[in-house]
Amino acid sequence: MPQRKQSPLHLALPATSANLGPAFDAAALALAFYIKIEARASNEFSIAATGRDRDICGNLHNNLILNTYGEVLAAAARPVTPLSLKIANDIPIGKGCGSSAAARLAGIALAVHFGRLRWTDAQIIGEASRREHHPDNASACWMGGLTVARMSGLNEQAAEAQVVGITPKGKWPLLLAVPDQALSTEKARDALPAQYSRADAVSNIQNAMLLLAAFTQGRHDLLSVALEDRMHQPYRAALCPLLPCLQELKGKEGILGAALSGAGPSVLIFLDPRASLAKTRQRVAAHLKQNALAAELLPTSIALRGARIKA
DSSP states (O other): OOOOOOOOEEEEEEEEEEOTTTOTTTEEEEEEEEEEEEEEEOSSOEEEEEETTHHHHTOSTTOHHHHHHHHHHHHTTOOOOOEEEEEEEOSOTTSSSSHHHHHHHHHHHHHHHHTTOOOOHHHHHHHHHHHHTSSHHHHHHHHOSEEEEEEESSSGGGOEEEEEEEOOSSOOOEEEEEOSSOOOHHHHHHTSOSOOOHHHHHHHHHHHHHHHHHHHHTOGGGHHHHTOOSSSHHHHTTTOTHHHHHHTTTTSTTEEEEEESTTSSSEEEEEOTTSOHHHHHHHHHHHHHHTTOOOEEEEEOBOSSOOEEEO
């Protein structure tokens, strides 16, 4: 019997911002800009890429999406169908915006569709989380909104992700400051200490709980203190000079606070929804210029829907 022709797959996966100050490796927000992929079965692999970092996205020989796709199918003992991909990318790569989680989830989604795997959302998030070594970006990208996540299991192969999705109350306008240079997650991890004091641990637990309350209750007034962190940002500041500069604006007109986006070097700025976006953006740009720093300033918002799939 001839095999049923496989339908194309259309994906839209949002950028994400993890850590959010004190919620280190535990929480992330989905952001309203995307990598969009159209995939069709083909005789050979090909990629046509547009948008940001199109040279990376269009590289056939070291492509995180296709590598993940092939590895998942091989592990499931399914044949690897060659794909023709059209990629339109708006997510900065290597700059703390969840690009690797989005790419891995895209590869897994392609494997599930073209390999006819009957995977649940939990399995898809779990597989991406194991590959990312933490579940924050993967859960927010797939589910949207704000997610709180953890990994459990005795070893990485047996680990599972427990994820809770939260819809933040009210409006949370954002400004993402993206520098020209990238920063590898490994280098950012190497900057962290092996141990923390009890005082630092307690402070982060308190602030992370307060941050969760701020989002669930729409308490913008809590954000200036709830974003304070002692576990990763102080140690990464030297690698991410935008952070200490932009933190100086906390509490000034239109700006609630700032935090590293993921491992950096981008910085996520939380804006007062009552303030003028244009004026606040001008204020941020002027402050960066005064400090001899430059960054692309991208207005965005929380994407309440996660990865969208249309076969």
